[in-house]
Amino acid sequence: MIMASKAALEKKFKEFCTELSKNDKIAIIHHSDADGLCSALIAGKAIERLTGRKPVVVLPYEYGNIKQERKAVAQIKKKKANKLLVVDLGIDSSLHSLAEKCSFEKCLVIDHHKLYKDLNSKKIVFLKAQFFTKKKPSAYVASKFAFDLFNKVTDISDLDWLACIGILGDMSLDAWQPFVKKTIKKRNVSMTWLYRFLDLIASVEVVANKKIPELYWEFFDAKHPSDVLESKFHKLLNEFTKEKDRLVEGFAEKAKQFPEIELYFYAIKARYENIKSYVINEISEMRPHKTIILLQFLPKGRVRFSARRQDCKVKVNDLLTEAIKGIPNSNAGGHAPAAAGSIPRQHAKKFKTNIIAILEKEYK
Numbered sequence: 447m448i449m450a451s452k453a454a455l456e457k458k459f460k461e462f463c464t465e466l467s468k469n470d471k472i473a474i475i476h477h478s479d480a481d482g483l484c485s486a487l488i489a490g491k492a493i494e495r496l497t498g499r500k501p502v503v504v505l506p507y508e509y510g511n512i513k514q515e516r517k518a519v520a521q522i523k524k525k526k527a528n529k530l531l532v533v534d535l536g537i538d539s540s541l542h543s544l545a546e547k548c549s550f551e552k553c554l555v556i557d558h559h560k561l562y563k564d565l566n567s568k569k570i571v572f573l574k575a576q577f578f579t580k581k582k583p584s585a586y587v588a589s590k591f592a593f594d595l596f597n598k599v600t601d602i603s604d605l606d607w608l609a610c611i612g613i614l615g616d617m618s619l620d621a622w623q624p625f626v627k628k629t630i631k632k633r634n635v636s637m638t639w640l641y642r643f644l645d646l647i648a649s650v651e652v653v654a655n656k657k658i659p660e661l662y663w664e665f666f667d668a669k670h671p672s673d674v675l676e677s678k679f680h681k682l683l684n685e686f687t688k689e690k691d692r693l694v695e696g697f698a699e700k701a702k703q704f705p706e707i708e709l710y711f712y713a714i715k716a717r718y719e720n721i722k723s724y725v726i727n728e729i730s731e732m733r734p735h736k737t738i739i740l741l742q743f744l745p746k747g748r749v750r751f752s753a754r755r756q757d758c759k760v761k762v763n764d765l766l767t768e769a770i771k772g773i774p775n776s777n778a779g780g781h782a783p784a785a786a787g788s789i790p791r792q793h794a795k796k797f798k799t800n801i802i803a804i805l806e807k808e809y810k
Contacts, residue, residue: 450566450577452577452578455566455571455573455577455578456578456595456598458566458571459554459571459573459595459598459599460598460599462552462554462571463492463496463596463599463600464599465552466493466496466497466529467497468497468498468499470497470499470528470529471502471525471526471527471528471529472493472497472499472501472502472527472528472529472530472531473501473502473503473504473505473521473522473525473527473529473530473531473550474486474489474490474501474503474504474505474530474531474532474533475505475506475507475518475522475530475531475532475533475535476504476505476506476507476532476533476534476535477506477507477508477533477534477535477588478506478507478508478651478655478658478720479534479615479616479647479651479723480611480612480614480615480616480643480644480647480648480651481534481587481588481589481612481613481615481616482506482533482534482535482588483506483647483658483661483662483665484589484608484609484611484612484615485533485534485556485587485588485589485591485592485612486504486531486533486534486662487605487608487662487665487666488589488592488593488596488602488605488608488609489531489533489556489592489596490504490662490666491602491605491666492592492596492599492600492602493531495600495601495602496599496600500666501531502525502526502527503521503522503525503527504659504662504663505517505518505521505522505659506655506658506659507535523549527550528550528551529550529551529552529553529554530550530552530553530554531553531554531555531556532553532554532555532556532557533555533556533557533588533592534556534557534558534559534587534588534589535555535557535559536557536559536560536562536779537555537557537565538557538561538562538563538564538565538572539559539560539562539563539779550569551569552569552570552571553569553570553571554570554571554573555570555571555572555573556573556588556591556592556595557573557574557575557588557591558574558575558583558584558586558587558588558591558781559574559583559584559779559780559781560583560763560779560780560781560782561574561576561583573591573595575588575591578591578594581621582621582758582782583781584616584618584781584782584783584784585616585618585620585621585622586618586621587609587612587613587615587616587618588612589608589609589611589612589613590609590612590613590618590622590625592609593605593606593608593609606625606628606629606632607629607633607635607640607643607671608665609625609629610622610625610626610629610630610640611640611643611644611647613625613626614626614640614641614644615644615647616784617727617731617756617783617784626640642675643671643674643675645683645686645687646661646674646675646679646680646682646683647661648686648724649679649682649683649685649686649687650679650682651720652686652689652690652718652720652721652724653682653685653686653718654679654682655719655720657679661679664677664679686718686721686724689716689717689718689721690721690724690725690728693714693716693721693725694725694728694729696714697710697712697729700712700713704802704805706806706809707737707802707805707806707808707809708735708736708737708759708760708805708809709736709737709738709739709801709802709805710733710736710737710738710739711739711741711798711801712726712729712738712739712740712741713740713741713742713743714740714741714742714743715742715743716742719742719744719750721742722740722742722750722751722752722786723752723786725740726738726740726752726753726754727754727784729754730754730755730756730784731756734756734757735756735757735759736755737753737754737755737760737762737765737805738753738754738755739751739752739753739798739801740752740753741794743791743794744791747790747791747792748788748789748790748791749788749789749790749791749793749794749797750786750787750788751766751786751787751788751789751797752784752785752786753765753766753780753784753785753786754783754784755782755783756783757783758782758783760805760808761782762780762781762782762783762784762785763778763779763780763781763782763785764782765785765801765804765805766778766779766780766785766786766787767779768800768804769797769800769801769804770787770789770797770800771800772796773789773790773793773796773797774790774793775789775790776788776789776790776793
């Protein structure tokens, strides 16, 4: 794969931004987690400062959610958006990507997931973290990446706090300690202040997922960041925290351990579909040198799963991609330390068997 230089890609990005005008109708698609939301906020605010107009539509997206994808494509076409921004989504991993299904004059992609295919073309400005940094791509989170890029074309220095939330959300604080410390010192706030935003985003994603677009505009239109903390969404925090803590506490008793391959399997049934990432993140922080697979059984015949391995001794994105081979209607992707996907429920046993077989081979 022959890739353009960092300078060439940066030039292409600046040309995209320079060509933006008040006549453009811009849509943004983002991953539904904290990093995805914050990178979409940074991109949206930058667009407003460059053109004088807000994006016409901003929508979250989860990998493999066909219903959500169809709705997003329909809304983009309904709003007659002519330019598309995709942030924190590895659309190059899919042969039928979201971007390809939308009619657009130009598309900008800002992402830090594993590189599968370089999509750069006359219509697509495709920017992967791998093209711009020597850091692990998973650590150069989309919100910080977007912040660094857009800050080259318009002053968005006041949005540093959003990049910090994305950094915390993707568990990349170690890679950005100086930046985060500088931000909280400049704003005279604390790490607790930043984590309050992270918990708020998590609670909406988990308890009231359909309200993520509302949360986006709550952030976007807030006169002061702290106004968001006092919003109507604050009441969801207790429900989220109670369910997350219950599931984290259940790990010690219910998880199945395979010591010889440093693996844990943990199957859960939860009140909320989107809680698994927050449960496994907390478990993984306590066991950074173990491979942890969390399976969430859903009522409609599917199993969603997440995998974590903080020391990257096992690259869990590759592990999951290999484990779903031969399983129909399955998907998987993500980063070396954190990945996810889903399979039909009837193939859960085969998936587990595949995981164990792959790891046993690696450890031998």
